[in-house]
Amino acid sequence: MKKVILIALPLYLLVSSCNRDKDNPDAYGTFEATEVTVSSQANGKILFLKVEEGQVIDSNTLVGLVDTLDMSIRKSQAREQQLATSTRRDDLAAQIAVQEQNKTNILVEKARVERLLKDGAATTKQLDDINASLNLADKQIASIKSQYASLDAQVSTFNKQIDQINNSIVDAHIINPIKGTVLTKYAEPNEITTFGKPVYKIADLTSLDLRVYVSGVQLPYIKIGQKVVVHYDKDENTNSTAEGVVTWISETAEFTPKTIQTKEERVNLVYAAKVRVKNDGTLKIGMPGDIRFMPTK
Numbered sequence: 001m002k003k004v005i006l007i008a009l010p011l012y013l014l015v016s017s018c019n020r021d022k023d024n025p026d027a028y029g030t031f032e033a034t035e036v037t038v039s040s041q042a043n044g045k046i047l048f049l050k051v052e053e054g055q056v057i058d059s060n061t062l063v064g065l066v067d068t069l070d071m072s073i074r075k076s077q078a079r080e081q082q083l084a085t086s087t088r089r090d091d092l093a094a095q096i097a098v099q100e101q102n103k104t105n106i107l108v109e110k111a112r113v114e115r116l117l118k119d120g121a122a123t124t125k126q127l128d129d130i131n132a133s134l135n136l137a138d139k140q141i142a143s144i145k146s147q148y149a150s151l152d153a154q155v156s157t158f159n160k161q162i163d164q165i166n167n168s169i170v171d172a173h174i175i176n177p178i179k180g181t182v183l184t185k186y187a188e189p190n191e192i193t194t195f196g197k198p199v200y201k202i203a204d205l206t207s208l209d210l211r212v213y214v215s216g217v218q219l220p221y222i223k224i225g226q227k228v229v230v231h232y233d234k235d236e237n238t239n240s241t242a243e244g245v246v247t248w249i250s251e252t253a254e255f256t257p258k259t260i261q262t263k264e265e266r267v268n269l270v271y272a273a274k275v276r277v278k279n280d281g282t283l284k285i286g287m288p289g290d291i292r293f294m295p296t297k
Contacts, residue, residue, distance in 0.1 A: 025231060025290030026221075027273070029212035031283050033203040036178055040193040041171035042066040049174070049189050051200050057176045064174030066193060071172070075165040082158035089151055095144050103137040106130060180204040183285075203285070207278050210244060210289045213270040216253070222246060222273060222293050230277050232289040240282065244275035244291065
């Protein structure tokens with residue numbers, strides 16, 4: 001009886017091993033999603049934040065606002081300075097008009113003196129004095145006109161300041177970037193936030209990626225665009241299956257992660273791959289899964 005037992009036991013193990021080889025998946029991994037962390041682009045108090053964990057939000061939706069009172073005040077000040085500077089242009093135009101009229105009067109006087117000079121009723125000095133007054137008027141007009149460039153530069157500076165403040169006010173509005181489900185909420189209304197501080201994390205869960213690792217031996221059997229069978233836990237005893245598509249395969253090998261099993265445990269270097277799977281709500285981030293893509297032996 002002892003000999004019979006010793007012979008039967010290896011046969012049982014051999015059969016069991018063959019069955020496991022046939023049924024075992026080719027690669028294991030966990031499901032993940034492309035997570036987007038939405039951060040504040042302004043400093044100040046959060047006036048409102050309409051975000052809750054598990055909430056589905058459309059893209060380009062206004063979900064929050066950081067206080068913009070200080071920015072609005074600075075914008076008003078810049079506009080007042082811009083207006084005051086622009087008003088100075090009118091003053092310069094008025095000064096130029098006065099000098100132009102003065103120049104016209106001098107030209108009239110010059111013409112009269114030139115006629116008198118021909119008749120001997122005026123002196124050369126009188127004509128020289130008029131020419132000097134005319135040159136002075138031209139220089140004054142040129143001096144006034146030169147101030148336009150300085151005023152224009154100041155107005156341009158104020159315009160840029162106003163544009164920057166407008167951009168800051170726009171940035172104070174928290175806009176949801178993608179349609180997805182809120183995973184984590186980091187802030188609450190009435191809290192003080194700063195530039196770059198995370199407000200919430202969101203991800204599109206309509207499809208998830210199963211990140212798996214395959215060995216060099218398995219690599220020829222998998223390619224981008226290939227459809228594979230994906231298994232994930234349904235309950236303690238059964239699995240659910242779904243169709244997945246290989247969307248990415250790493251170009252470089254890496255050492256096998258400790259939490260991942262591969263088809264051949266002796267292989268240390270593996271290639272990461274992603275399999276896109278449509279999600280009906282049953283798949284969760286971090287859930288384990290496996291795939292089969294190699295021919296059954």
